[in-house]
Amino acid sequence: SEIALGTWGLAEGAYGPVPDGRLEETVRAAWEAGVTTFDLSPLWGRGDSERLTAKALGANKKDAVLITRVGQVESGPRVLPQFDAISVGPSIDQSLERLDREWVDVVLLHNPPLEVLTRERFQKAIGGAMASGKVRCWGISTSTLEDARLALKIGAQVICLPHNLLAPDDVEEITPLLKEHGAGVLARSPLAFGLLSGRWTAETVFAEGDHRRDRWTPASLAARVARVETLRGFAAAGDVADLALRFVLSNAFVASALVGARTPEQILHAAKSSVGAPYVENGILKQMAALPK
Numbered sequence: 001s002e003i004a005l006g007t008w009g010l011a012e013g014a015y016g017p018v019p020d021g022r023l024e025e026t027v028r029a030a031w032e033a034g035v036t037t038f039d040l041s042p043l044w045g046r047g048d049s050e051r052l053t054a055k056a057l058g059a060n061k062k063d064a065v066l067i068t069r070v071g072q073v074e075s076g077p078r079v080l081p082q083f084d085a086i087s088v089g090p091s092i093d094q095s096l097e098r099l100d101r102e103w104v105d106v107v108l109l110h111n112p113p114l115e116v117l118t119r120e121r122f123q124k125a126i127g128g129a130m131a132s133g134k135v136r137c138w139g140i141s142t143s144t145l146e147d148a149r150l151a152l153k154i155g156a157q158v159i160c161l162p163h164n165l166l167a168p169d170d171v172e173e174i175t176p177l178l179k180e181h182g183a184g185v186l187a188r189s190p191l192a193f194g195l196l197s198g199r200w201t202a203e204t205v206f207a208e209g210d211h212r213r214d215r216w217t218p219a220s221l222a223a224r225v226a227r228v229e230t231l232r233g234f235a236a237a238g239d240v241a242d243l244a245l246r247f248v249l250s251n252a253f254v255a256s257a258l259v260g261a262r263t264p265e266q267i268l269h270a271a272k273s274s275v276g277a278p279y280v281e282n283g284i285l286k287q288m289a290a291l292p293k
Helices: 007-011 022-032 049-060 085-101 119-131 143-151 167-183 190-198 218-234 239-249 265-276 282-290
Strands: 003-006 037-039 066-069 072-075 078-081 104-109 137-139 157-160 184-188 254-259
Touching: 003 022, 003 265, 007 022, 007 049, 007 066, 022 049, 022 265, 049 066, 049 085, 066 085, 066 190, 085 119, 104 157, 137 143, 137 184, 143 167, 157 167, 167 184, 184 265, 190 218, 190 239, 218 239, 218 282, 239 254, 239 265, 254 265
Parallel strands: 003 037, 003 254, 037 066, 066 104, 104 137, 137 157, 157 184, 184 254
Antiparallel strands: 072 078
């Protein structure tokens, strides 16, 4: 599905406490709304992202598109990289056990160092997982174009990158490589952690435990809110979130927008943004591109 449910916030409590059962409730609402793709990680909630999503999907999980990650593990209070070839296979096997499936549709390397991608042993490990049928395609989740370019050159089929109305350029930068290698993009943070919901003001305060509390200073938040307001006039009925998602989906190389919905209502709203084409008229895209950054 072009809208995917991202489970980081639901499993990890990254936006504050999550009521018991909320992840499963949101997964079931997503499926009923036509969302068939789910973004997971063994790191999120110490496996709950995978385990609870599989439980909520029940018999539907055989038809779902499940994305998971390898390469980051918890060690006490820290998260450590673990991309060695010996670790990749067992990590995938453990994810499959939690998912109660024989294969995973996409495995993403979770913010891998550049040197990992060039190691022959690593390439053999991921190639072996695909040859065994446990993995249908692989890619990387990264924030840098340098990593994305290298991954595409060595065979990555999927690139997971931040892509939204406030940070629109990176996907355009790698479009020639995406086309050359037949790869697709999973658009991360399509709503910029909720900023593009259009519901915030310069005085918005985030609760303890919400990662956004430390992400922006009051001044930088105010500047971002002001920029979002310049976009409202382009949105149907002033729905900035719908405009933001439709903008992301208007790029032909974006396979899915990973929406970190935290309630059933949020994923139901997001699912509607994948209905109807063109997603955003070319004239509106040009007008938005001309706005001051």
